[in-house]
Amino acid sequence: MTRPLAEVLGIDVPIVLGPFGGLSSIELTAAVSAAGGLGSFGLYGYDGDRIRRTAALLRERTDRPVALNLWLPTGDEVRPADVDLGPFRDALRPLFAAAGVSEPATPQRFLPSLDEQLEAVWDAAPAVLSVVYGVPSAAVVDEAHRRGIRVVGAATSVAEAVALATGGVDVVVASGAEAAGHRVSFLASPERSLVGTIALVPQVVDAVDVPVIAAGGIADRRGVRAALALGAAGVQVGTAFLRTRQSAASQGHRAAIAAAADTDTVLTRAMSGRLARGIPNRALREIEASGIIAPFPAQNWLTGVFRAAAAGDPELSSLWAGQAAALATRDDADEVLAELVAGLR
Helix, strand or coil: CCCCHHHHHCCCCCEEECCCCCCCCHHHHHHHHHCCCEEEEECCCCCHHHHHHHHHHHHHHCCCCEEEEEECCCCCCCCHHHCCCHHHHHHCHHHHHHHCCCCCCCCCCCCCCHHHHHHHHHHHCCCEEEEECCCCCHHHHHHHHHCCCEEEEEECCHHHHHHHHHCCCCEEEEECCCCCEECCCCCCCHHHCCCCHHHHHHHHHHHCCCCEEEECCCCCHHHHHHHHHCCCCEEEECHHHHCCCCCCCCHHHHHHHHHCCCCCCEEECCCCCCCEEECCCHHHHHHHHHCCCCCCCHHHHHHHHHHHHCCCCHHHCCCECCCCHHHCCCCCHHHHHHHHHHCCC
């Protein structure tokens, strides 16, 4: 018998905010934690100083447990010196023009190092370190535990869940193919790891001896009840919270979620170079039509230039959303949490 998730993570209700890389907000993360769940903040692309500033702002808003989320390197990431950005810049020229921004010069680096990020996380001392795209090293797990930090890892298959549990994580997130954003597969290609939540969760529960969080397609009390019936110890919810005014999603992005039907999301590498689920728009369609997509993280950096300049224009943004977007009907985070908590009773 595994320990209750709330006990393991030091929270009141076993409801976790999905970590939005690039769309996390202090307000939403703090709101979920303050209400008794686990607020998560995605640190994709954050250097050490920015992580420390973010953690300080979160501490000002809540003294409840918070998770900081990192992307682990998979080994296939390219550096600026590894790739000629010229053809990829050329392919994106119409989108740079549409956003009113010049074509960018090659940066010194696309991403900060994991070591730099971890040093800042240790300084921040969150209650939880969550990771995607792999199994944290034994040294990282040991250091986290030495500091009293719980470790959560994300799996898109049973094999990945077993690898995480064997690697010493305290909790496994079983991320079904319905989920918004990036498919965080690391043992096989994401295209071969598209297991739906209702199939994935009970198989993971049977395979590991740590609490399992269900993620993907959960947006209301019915999804919570279903996840618990499958053996999950709690749920992780993304799109329903992304739809709220407390998130960092633009008004246009929230409107796109509100208008999305069950078949209105696609899996694409267009925006980042890695497979992710979102709502199609001009940028996605033009990139896919060109067939010219830089490897990760070069593509993410390139599209990030016009996305930032577009100031929330939904046709030039990454409109991440899951297949249950039509169930994301509330625009206040407290209302979303209350609806999810109702599924626990």
